[in-house]
Amino acid sequence: MADELSSRGDYDYLIVGAGFAGSVLAERLAAGLGKRVLLIDRRPHIGGNAYDQLDDHGILVHRYGPHIFHTNAPRIVEYLSRFTAWRPYEHRVLAEVDGQRVPIPINRTTLNRLYGLELDEQQAGAFLAARAEPVAKIRTSEDVVVSQIGRELYEKFFRGYTRKQWGLDPAQLDRSVTARVPTRTDDDDRYFTDSFQQMPLHGYTRMFERMLDHPNIEVRLSTDLRQLDQQVRYRQMVYTGPIDEYFGHCYGPLPYRSLRFRHETLDREQLQPVAVVNYPDEQVPWTRITEYKHLTGQRHAKTSVTYEYPCAEGEPYYPIPRPENAALYKRYQELADAIPRVTFLGRLGTYRYYNMDQVVGQALALYQRIEAAEPAPRRA
Ligand code: FAD
Ligand code: UDP
Known part of the structure; x- marks a missing residue:
């Protein structure tokens, strides 16, 4: 992440959002096409919702809820493997129903x-x-x-x-x-059946750090697009924040579902037998409890867990898939199509309930279109 670029204030690309969408594209443009990239995020960290960190007790936790990597696309595994080694992990979930904990997907x-x-x-x-x-x-x-x-x-x-x-x-x-969520009649109790199910060995944040460690990429954190210095000049923008926010909610806000996370560290080695226990009972205010050591394989005398409480207000985590929302998104998409210097990408930028691998695939596909339109002077 070079400092020398900032003094020139001149970038080929401004990328808004340092999650999977923005970071993958930044890496490709910088390393693949030699582009000068300014990557900003209004949060104080990279990684977007996949951000993980050591908590006060030294346990690796996901600040925005459990992120389990799974994909059927070898191309995406090959790409991410440039920045991380992996730890095999097959996700298993129990649901608390009628006073018992039973496998979900139902089998x-x-x-x-x-x-x-x-x-x-x-x-x-x-x-x-x-x-x-x-x-x-x-x-x-x-x-x-x-x-x-x-x-x-x-x-x-x-x-x-x-x-x-x-x-x-x-x-x-x-x-x-x-x-x-499928239904099964056999005994397979894995949440996913994808051909590749592994977690980044040293966590997501470490993987993002390596992805963004390129002299053509400058990262500015705690920087909102709206507060970006007017002096910053760039040729193209890729925006991975909420598309309706970009256009000042001119057609009204797109609905998103939010979550409140309650993170806790318990003075015991383990709370539950699997990483995630779901609570379908409407009387229980949280949807699920995640215990991170199952995901990371970390050994520690204590254990850290997260309760998720869904809510209407707060960070926009989930686009809400229903026809009227798709219709409203389409109106914003038409506005987006009319501004050639800005491209919208990612879960919020394209209002799609995408998993991480799908967002990586979307960013790589955009990169291929950019690359095809412009012969590369030097390729990685
Ligand atoms: P984000 O990660 O949301 O990144 C967008 C970034 O843009 C954010 O960091 C934001 O701060 C920044 N930004 C927005 N507006 C501005 C602005 N105006 N100026 C500056 N910065 C801005 N996927 C899986 O594959 N497996 C899972 O197990 C899984 N679990 C999930 C659990 C939860 C609770 C949630 C919410 C999502 C989960 N996902 C999972 C989905 C996964 O988080 C997304 O697919 C992925 O992180 C999307 O990446 P993104 O770059 O599109 O968006
Ligand atoms: N779902 C449910 N009960 C469960 C698990 C999932 O009703 O025990 C439903 C719920 O609507 C959820 C959706 O299935 O939002 C998709 O579940 P998934 O685990 O894929 O959601 P994620 O947490 O990945 O967004």
Whole structure:
């Protein structure tokens, strides 16, 4: 992160936001095309929502909730592996339902424990098929689940959790939201089935530091686009903040869901048997508790955990997938398309409920378009 650039005040790219979207693009433009990049973030750190840090007790925690890396794209693994080694980790989640902790995604074990049965795989399939309700056209998050597992299991595992998480009933949310969670009839209790499931060995922040350690990249933290020195000159901007904010909310605010995190360190080695326990019961105010040592493999006499309390106000963490929001986003997108010097990228810049790997893929795809439009003088 060179200082000599700042004195010239002259950049090829201003990138707003140092999360996955902004940082990957900054690295590619600098290392791949030799561009001079100014990367700003209004937070006091890099990494965006994937930021991790040692807490007061020396335990590695994720400040913005659990971030588990998984992907099916070898290209993305190859790219990120330039900046980090990996630690194998397969994510497992339990849901507290009817006073028991059972696997989610629902699988054969979940059914057997919940109902005191001994179903084999075929019988588990028949059990669910007998309860599934036919839905003519699957549009909503309720339709997806009810058509697969029926209303009773839907209410136990999905209805309350979703109402807490989104402040909406599943019937008001796009099908894509609960479709993220599959149903299984075998004993596979992994949350994801992606071909690559590993965590950055030394954490996300270390990976971002290495990504941004390039003489053509200058990073300015605690710097909001709105407060950026007028003297800073650049040819192009890539903006990864909320798109509606960029345009002064001129069509009204795009809805986002926020979270309040309660971080705690406990004077015991372990709190729960897996990294995440979900609480679908609507009477419990949090949605889930994460215990980080399961994710990181760190050994420590104490343990640090995070409770998540969804809320309407606060940092915009989740775009809310529903048709009226997609329509409002489209209006902002039309404004964005009309300003050629600014490109919108990332989860907030394109209003998409994307995982980390999808954001990396989106940034690499944008880079390829830039590269194709402009023959590279020197390539990494
Ligand atoms: P962000 O990480 O949000 O980065 C945008 C940055 O822009 C922010 O740092 C912000 O401060 C900055 N910014 C915004 N506006 C301005 C401005 N005006 N001026 C300066 N800076 C600005 N994905 C997974 O793959 N696995 C998971 O397990 C997972 N868990 C998640 C858990 C939670 C609680 C949340 C909220 C998300 C989770 N995600 C997960 C999604 C993941 O966080 C995102 O896919 C990814 O971080 C998005 O990167 P981004 O760069 O698009 O956005
Ligand atoms: N979900 C649920 N119960 C659960 C887990 C998930 O109802 O125990 C629903 C909920 O609406 C959630 C969505 O499925 O927002 C997607 O879950 P996922 O774990 O993928 O969400 P993430 O935390 O990754 O955003």
